[in-house]
Amino acid sequence: MSMDHGTVWLVIVSLAVGSFLIRFSFLGLIGDRPMPEWVLRHLRYTPVAVLPGLVAPLVLWPAATGGIPDPARLAAALVTLSVGYFSRNVLTAILSGAVTLYGLLFLLG
């Protein structure tokens, strides 16, 4: 796949500046003034609000199989999620998911 390199650098520089400003915001500019509780309450949920929505279509309709649901990938996703939830360990979850995926891809051909 080819990407337009000007666009890629535009994304990189925008994310670099934007991420720095987000990180610097309170520490650098706002100082000790407290943030409204309702803002904090929404910020708490940003990772669990963005990442599951990003992943869901990739799990259900993988591009590698032309958008057709794939048993190996579905099972790997379920295993990763359950192991991650109960072990609270990111690395264990990734490894379990990878083993499930490769095991089933091998078995199912």
Add this chain to the structure above:
Amino acid sequence: MTSSNPKRHFFRGAGDALPFVLVIVPFALLFGVVASEAGLNVAEVMGFSVLVIAGAAQFTAVQMMSENAPTVIVILTALAVNMRMAMYSASLTPYLGKAPMWQRALAAYLMVDQAYALSQIKYEMEPDLTVPERVAYYVGSVSPLVPLWFTATYIGAVAGTQIPASFALDFALPITFLAMIAPALRTLAHVAAAVTSVGLALLMAWMPYGSGLLVAAIGAMVVGAQVEVFLARKATR
């Protein structure tokens, strides 16, 4: 009585962060591989890891670019992933707010989940730390992580293009993200936000240019916050 000793706290921070090396290295390797498979050259892959230093946002941006989403949507969605850092920034401010400006800027550039989590706990448990000691601990905690983040990204980027398609690397990203989400489902409010995010993203998949994900994310944040308020009210009753 201990006198101010920033150097000692630097090494404490470094030691406390060591276990996270096991998470950082595979994650950075994977980013290098996935990004170069998506068509980025080594300079661009390194540009992401050095200038942005935010794994989840980097993965999000590369994924959306390879789906040909418009640049503005790519940037907005990846920044949305990073909005949690505003919360980190706010909660570190009472402890680091009196450090010199250049040190606060450095702390902002180096702000990663692990350093934030370690430092926040440390500052709460040892309220007598001086500001230089706190800065030293913080910088110490990123010292084993950030250089390895750069190095492992580079190795992944160089190795990436030589990995054959039969390795099903397309699924490395979903697995990694699911592994990060699962332990974060600590409360009913987090679960509600995640379920809303999935439901809305699938329902809004028809929306052009990946904008459905932004709608899903905003909806999920509101649901998470509302459930939290509801549960808190029920608990005080």
